[in-house]
Amino acid sequence: MLLATAGPLDPATRSFLSPTGVEVVFLLVGLAVLGSAVITVTTKQLVHAALWLVVSLGGLAIEFLLLTAEFIAWVQVLIYLGSVVVLVLFGLMLTKAPIGRSPDADSGNRWVALGVALAAAGTLVTLVVDAFRTSWVDLGAGGGSTKVTGESLFRHWVLPFEALSVLLLAALVGAIVLSRTRDKRLPRPRAGKLRAGKPVGSNGPAARVTASTTPPQES
Amino acid sequence: MHLVYPAVLAALLFSVGVYGVLARRNVVLVLMSVELMLNAVNLNLVAFDAWLRDSLHAGQALTLFTITVAAAEIGLGLAIVLLVFRTSGTADIDRLTALGDPNEDTAEPETAGASENKAAAV
Numbered sequence: 001m002l003l004a005t006a007g008p009l010d011p012a013t014r015s016f017l018s019p020t021g022v023e024v025v026f027l028l029v030g031l032a033v034l035g036s037a038v039i040t041v042t043t044k045q046l047v048h049a050a051l052w053l054v055v056s057l058g059g060l061a062i063e064f065l066l067l068t069a070e071f072i073a074w075v076q077v078l079i080y081l082g083s084v085v086v087l088v089l090f091g092l093m094l095t096k097a098p099i100g101r102s103p104d105a106d107s108g109n110r111w112v113a114l115g116v117a118l119a120a121a122g123t124l125v126t127l128v129v130d131a132f133r134t135s136w137v138d139l140g141a142g143g144g145s146t147k148v149t150g151e152s153l154f155r156h157w158v159l160p161f162e163a164l165s166v167l168l169l170a171a172l173v174g175a176i177v178l179s180r181t182r183d184k185r186l187p188r189p190r191a192g193k194l195r196a197g198k199p200v201g202s203n204g205p206a207a208r209v210t211a212s213t214t215p216p217q218e219s
Numbered sequence: 220m221h222l223v224y225p226a227v228l229a230a231l232l233f234s235v236g237v238y239g240v241l242a243r244r245n246v247v248l249v250l251m252s253v254e255l256m257l258n259a260v261n262l263n264l265v266a267f268d269a270w271l272r273d274s275l276h277a278g279q280a281l282t283l284f285t286i287t288v289a290a291a292e293i294g295l296g297l298a299i300v301l302l303v304f305r306t307s308g309t310a311d312i313d314r315l316t317a318l319g320d321p322n323e324d325t326a327e328p329e330t331a332g333a334s335e336n337k338a339a340a341v
Contacts, residue, residue, distance in 0.1 A: 016221065023220050030228040037232055037255055041239030046248065053251050060258050067225065069265045072282050076261075079286050084254060084293050091247040091297040095310040106242050107313060113241030121234035128226040135222035137270045144269070144279050152276035153283070160280070164287050171291035178298035 014136050022139065026066050033059035044105050046097040050088050057081055067137075069144035225266035233259035246300045246310045250293060257289045 019027070036055035043049050057080040064073035107113070142148065153161060232255060239252025261282045268278025304310045 014221065016223075020220065023224060026220065026224050026228075030224065034228065034231055034235065037235045040255065041235055041243065041248075041252055046245060049248055049251060053254065056255065057258060060262060063225065063228070063262060064265055067220075067265050067269050069269070069279055069282070072261075072265055072279055072286075075283060075286055079290050080254070080258075084290060087293055087297055088247055088251055088254075091250070091300055092245075094301055095245075095247060095304045097245065097247070097310075104311075105244060105248070107244045110242040113238050116241060117234045117238035120237050121231055124230035124234065125227055128230050129223055132222040132226055135270060137220045137222050137225075137266065138272070139220055139269060140272075143272075144265070144276070149276060149279055149283075153280055156275050157280045160284060164284055168287060168291055171295050175294045175298040178295070178302050 014134075022066055026063060029059050029062045029066070033063065042106075044101045044103065045099075046092055046102060046105065047089070047099065050085060050092060053088070054081055054085050057085070064144075067144075068139050068141065071144055071146045071149040222266060222270050225262055229259040229262040229266070232256075232262070244311055244313055246303070246312055247297070249312065250296050250300070254289060254293065257285060261285055 033056050036052045036059065040049050040052040040056060043052065057076065061073045061076040061081075064070075064076060236252045236254075236256030236259060239255060240249055243249050243252060264278040264282045264285070268276060268282075271278070300310060303315065307315060309315065
């Protein structure tokens with residue numbers, strides 16, 4: 001039974017004029033996703049853009065559910081809606097984004113960007129429709145359930161999975177190193193050295209130099 | 220389900236992300252558009268995984284990897300954006316035209332002191 005080739009070989013049986021229920025739901029949710037994505041990239045209010053991104057990514061989670069990728073859908077909800085959008089909101093707040101409408105949210109070359117995006121959309125949609133017009137996805141229940149995904153992930157994809165954890169650790173360390181503040185402060189005590197009777201940072205030539213250059217502080 | 224629906228949706232979503240990356244001015248909004256493009260790729264991967272019925276589920280595994288890499292990317296990207304905002308005072312891409320730190324002259328004694336401290340710590 002060649003299930004993988006069952007799709008392209010029966011082109012005439014499925015018509016676009018009689019969509020199934022899954023297709024209707026997919027189309028409606030897809031329209032919502034596209035609309036909220038367009039609002040995300042065009043709105044003048046920066047915080048609203050992040051909130052419309054929530055709608056777009058949540059709709060994509062529903063699309064994943066409709067494509068029977070159950071585990072991916074919940075990972076999408078957890079990571080994108082849970083952490084990425086919160087990080088983006090933190091980024092907007094920490095860079096002092098204006099709360100109201102900001103008229104300079106869009107760059108001056110937005111018409112060029114619109115042209116490029118429309119050209120890319122036209123090319124990609126034409127190509128994709130021409131290539132996969134007759135392809136039929138045979139959706140079976142449980143194709144992407146947690147059991148199936150976990151089995152394939154921990155049986156065939158263990159090594160990339162572990163490499164990914166190393167990558168996450170490196171990203172964590174990098175983010176901490178990047179966001180550390182490098183302001184002037186007194187030298188901290190070195191580890192493994194007992195300093196009895198002296199206040200912290202009052203010994204050593206470097207500390208004396210810093211103490212002479214910095215304004216005197218109250219003890 | 221016809222494969223055309225998810226494929227066309229992914230193509231359109233990718234184009235919306237391209238428009239956002241090119242037309243936005245704020246760095247955080249550019250990062251959000253990058254997230255949209257990554258999600259379009261994820262949708263394509265999941266749809267083709269369901270179409271091809273891969274026994275290894277390579278599409279779904281790769282989608283998980285993409286989601287994780289996107290999370291790491293947004294964390295590091297926002298750290299870099301905050302650093303740039305702290306040094307140059309703006310998160311506007313059009314104004315970030317110079318690679319160097321504009322107030323590097325005023326920061327000169329501080330870096331000297333920091334290197335001295337580092338040398339003393341070593």
